[in-house]
Amino acid sequence: MSKLRFVNCLLISTAICFFLPSIAARGGHSDYIYPGDGNSSFHVTARNLFAQEETRPSLELTRGYMTNDDLEKAMKDFTKRCSKISRLYSIGKSVNGFPLWVIEISDRPGEIEAEPAFKYIGNVHGDEPVGRELLLRLANWICDNYNKDPLAQMIVENVHLHIMPSLNPDGFSIRKRNNANNVDLNRDFPDQFFSFNEDLSLRQPETMAVMTWLRDIRFTASATLHGGALVANFPWDGTEDKRKYYYACPDDETFRFLARIYSKSHRNxxxxxxxxxxxxxxxxxxxxxxxxxxxxxxxxxxxxLTLEISDNKWPRASELPTIWDYNRKSMLNLVASLVKTGVHGRIFSLDQGKPLPGLVVVKGINYTVKAHQRYADYHRLLAPGQKYEGLMFFPHIQLKIRVIMFVSV
Structure with a gap:
């Protein structure tokens, strides 16, 4: 049996706050229609679950926002300008055939490394375009500041950041929430409680593209950018009995910590x-x-995380610079949290020096993190300020090892 060597990196997490002139929040509201008080019947018959279609914004209101063609050109221009630290690729196409473009930012873009990966997705809902604008600004800020800002440099050198400004270009082009098939993409994924959309033939191409993307790239964390409120939202999103109440996932404490990083780094x-x-x-x-x-x-x-970054779904373009200023540190700090917190390491055999992929489980948390098959690196996000007891499983050699993990403030 191979002897094992563990290389652990136990890191500290901080949320960096910044100060700007205040802006009045207008108090966005959900477009959800709650189906009842928990005692009424609940029968799922549609894939467009609980999404209320809203009045389309006027063409006048859309002035100053990038069109889909503008966005595509801007992304291609970006990867030419920042070719040393970025690449452009597509994960698929929308219903109407528009490519779902992604910018990857890293000191070794396109390569597999023993580093965590983070993805940002914007414009999941076609009538929530602020995210697509902010994500391109984020890419440009990192490119412009990589050689002079420590935070930008740390992200480029220690994270593979993937930025998809628009998951729903078809919905954006017609200024409506749903995609070209009139399906809400944020109701189209397999659900843990209800099997209403298990039929692959009915799933939307944008949804399938994201699902395939996560099979190809192992992301440690991610966030989607929405509009209509100002809040950082974390799992679970639903409940077993359809009622409205706090329903915690196994990593509730860690999710609360990540959500607070975004919220506390934001202006208001x-x-x-x-x-x-x-x-x-x-x-x-x-x-x-x-x-x-x-x-x-x-x-x-x-x-x-699901990030509601603007209480107005489609603000005037003149407001975008201010919204960017208020979200910039939050967006950067959330990505940086991948290397500033939790337990990170690689597993090798001492006799041959080969990576040994395995499973990492933390006692008291019913969730398993897989080490990479090729590099055997693992990235286990955990809330700081605690001592954790972990177990590493190696099914292929039938071995289990107990590990003490310290994550300090």
């Missing part, structure tokens, strides 16, 4: 009068089913 999200600390459990706010967030955590091994 943490000051919310509606959401304590500017964060919320999804099911406590309003339950949804078939959401991307829960699917990422369950099936993708990826800790995902």
């Amino acid at each position: 999200m943490s000051l919310s009068k509606e959401f304590e600390e500017g964060i919320t459990n999804g099911a406590s706010w309003y339950p949804i089913y078939g959401g991307m967030q829960d699917w990422n955590y369950i099936h993708g091994g990826c800790f995902e």
Whole structure:
């Protein structure tokens, strides 16, 4: 039996706050219609679950936003300008055939490394375009500051950051929430409680593209950018009995920690009068089913937040620079949390020096993190300030090892 050597990196997490002139939050509201008080009948017959279609914004309001063609050109221009630290690729196409473009930012883009990966997705809902604008600004900021800002340099050198400004270009082009098939993409993923959309033939191409993406790339964490409120939302998004209440996932404490990183780094999200600390459990706010967030955590091994970054879904373009200023540190700090917190390491055999892929489990948390098959690196996000007892399983050699993990503030 091979002797094992563990290389652990136990790191500290901090959320960096910054100060800008205040902006009045207008108090966004959910477009969810709650189906009842928990005692009424609940019968799922549609894939477009609980999404209320809203009036389309006027063409005048869209002035100043990038069109899909503008966005595509801007992304191609970006990867030419920042070719040393980026690449452009597509994970598939929308219903109407528009490529789902992604920018990867790293000191070794396109290569597999023993580093955590983070993804940002914007414009999941076609009538929530702020995320696509902010994500391109994020890419450009990192490119412009890579050689002079320590945070930008740390992200480029220690994380593979993947940025998809628009998952729903078809919905954006017609200024509507759903995709070209009139399906809400954030209700189209397999759900842990209800099997209403298990038929692969009915799943949307944008949804399938994301699911395939997570099979190809092992993401440690991610976030989707939405609009209509100002809050950092975390799992679970739904409940077993369809009622509205706080329903915690196994890593609830870690998710709360990650949500607070975003909220406290934001100019005024943490000051919310509606959401304590500017964060919320999804099911406590309003339950949804078939959401991307829960699917990422369950099936993708990826800790995902749903970030409501603008209380107005489609603000005037003149407001975008201010919204960017208020979210910039939050967006950067959330990515940086992948290397600033938790337990990271690689597993080798002492006799041959070969990586040994395995499973990492933390006592008291019913969730398994897989080490990479090729490099045997693992990235286990954990809330700081505690001592954890971990177990490493190696099914192929039938071995289990107990490990003490310290994650300090």
